[in-house]
Amino acid sequence: MKRRQFLKVASAGTAAGAIASPAIAQAMPEVRWRVTSSFPKSLDTIFGASEVLSKAVSEATDGKFQIQVFAAGEIVPGLQASDAVTNGTVEMCHTASYYYVGKDPTFAFGTAVPFGLNARQQNAWFYHGGGNELLNEFYKKYNIYALPGGNTGCQMGGWFRKEIKTVADLQGVKMRIGGFAGQVMAKLGVVPQQIAGGDIYPALEKGTIDAAEWVGPADDEKLGFNKVAPYYYYPGWWEGGASLHFFLNTAKWEALPKIYKSILTTAAALANVDMQAKYDARNPGALKRLVGAGAQLRPFSQEILEACLKASKEVYAETSAKNPDFKKVYEAMSAFRNDEYLWFQIAEYTYDNFLIRARAANQL
Template sequence: MDRRKVLKGAGLAAAAGAVASPAIAQAQPEIRWRMASAYPKSLDTLFGAGEMIAKRVAAATDNKFQLQTFAAGEIVGALQTLDATQNGTVECSYTLSSFFIGKDPTFMFDTSVPWGMNVRQHNAWMHYGGGLDLMREFMRDYNVFPMPAGQTGAQMGGWFRKEINSIADLQGLKMRIAGMGGQIMQKLGVVPQVLAAGDIYPALERGTLDAVEFSGPHDDEKLGFVKVAKYYYYPGFWEGGAQPSLLVNMGKWNELPANYKAILEAACAEANAMCVAKYDAQNADAIRRLVGQGVQLRPFPRDVMEQSYKEAYKLYGEIAASNAKFKKVFDSWSAFREKELTWFRIAELPFDYFVNQQQGQPR
């Protein structure tokens, strides 16, 4: 063996490795994005989901792809996040698409549909029923690329200053309620108001509002509603599960390297799963604390539930008759919902119902 040749070969290999490694690293660009959240920092689960995405992306790219998360109002208000992402004021935003049904009611399908599907059913439609493809096709006209990035689970029906015993008690009631739920409640006599999270408590305290809905016990406790309203109603039938999304400016999305796209989508998928898991854990504790503070839990009266269901599907039919984009998504969503309800009626619901019946029984 010629020792000099071996050493020479080893030296060349080492030199090649020294050149190749930096070349690979340098091939990954350094990218800095701003993410406008629709939520204040006090809402640790919703604002925190955006932060979770940013941290995961940074860690997976050796800090070469960084997203700086800004709370509502720091760059734009909660209800201006879509506009800011469209026009490039920010590269992306973390928000509920249903905030923007004033632009087109089709946005609601990305978040939730009143009297629609629960979390698992919605996720199934989005990922295996064509829902995500339909929403991306729809939002292309708004210059954004959406990614599911969170879930709240079924929400509460909100805080009321007075007890609601029938639909008659809703007449003229001023309620903060966002999305399509507000339009449905309006048909029941409510006067809906759309306010960002940070503006709700002052309005309720001053009496500008008679009732508010926001999310569930964990978030509602942080926002302090218990201090000014004692009746807490359920269920929040307008949100059997609410999915926040990461909306990305289309131009910025197209510029991303393929591996950065994959990392960002994976981070959003993780946030989608972890967000609802965190809420399921937190809400169970928060509802106990709220009851301990004197909160009166109440189910919505039967006539409110039945009439709101009828009004919801009547409204969807009216919109579909005049909005081709809405109809296209609604037809897909409706067909998927029907088969999901059949399956859940066979296995999931009987299991849940029996287990809940046994709560508190001797084992």
């Protein structure tokens, strides 16, 4: 090719490239959404997932798609976040699906169920085991489309005013415990209370409740539970890997351009990974500080755990017998969990168990 011809072709290619980029940007419509969180700003790890998503969406669209974040209570109370999405008050919310088991117990599977999946297994089920598709089939009834939006990892078993050594010690205990697990605890004599995160401390301080579970050390330290209830139990068998979701109004989701759907899905996945990473990074230091300040760390006894597992299976059977949606999702989740633990017991458990023992023996 002659030099003059080459320059003409190169010039034309450069011009085309210069036009293409702004043309794509111009094709992106201006979209303004609001996301209401079920959590207060003070709990920056869990509340922060909405901020991570909002920032990622804005940056990926050069500010064309803006999602404004609101804390619990700024638009609606935290436990009414899903209703605000269903009725179109807001385009989306960030919440724990199991807050809404009063509408239908099937909502529990979007967050966690007693003796269910751990955090990694939750993500595997949602993204590659058909879990999120099953849930979205159910959520359609409530005008909701859901994207996974965070995980706390395995939670703690909560703060108690008195020691809980046997199943009998649970009798009559008024406990803040969210979602489906409250029904299980009720079988063991506990009086479950559904209380939003920001309202737990005053209820515990005033003696309105005797015990409370929230998430784990990083959040519990901020909320100050150790100041009013000294005994800190583990594990939170009802939340082996508690997941959060972004609930989107179905009509608003379907109206988005394909590129915005892709960007929003990717941003939610980023928030999903980021939240758990933050909890895993922050919990060790917080636990050390809590114990250093006098928190009495206690494991639930084998007797209590076995009684809770038995009660859980009873509740699953009773609920499945009268709720086809619940039965369908429960059976799918259970089959996935059993296969996952077939694998986890081989490599993951053996590796972790060895290193935990080595650490305890000061060999690391």
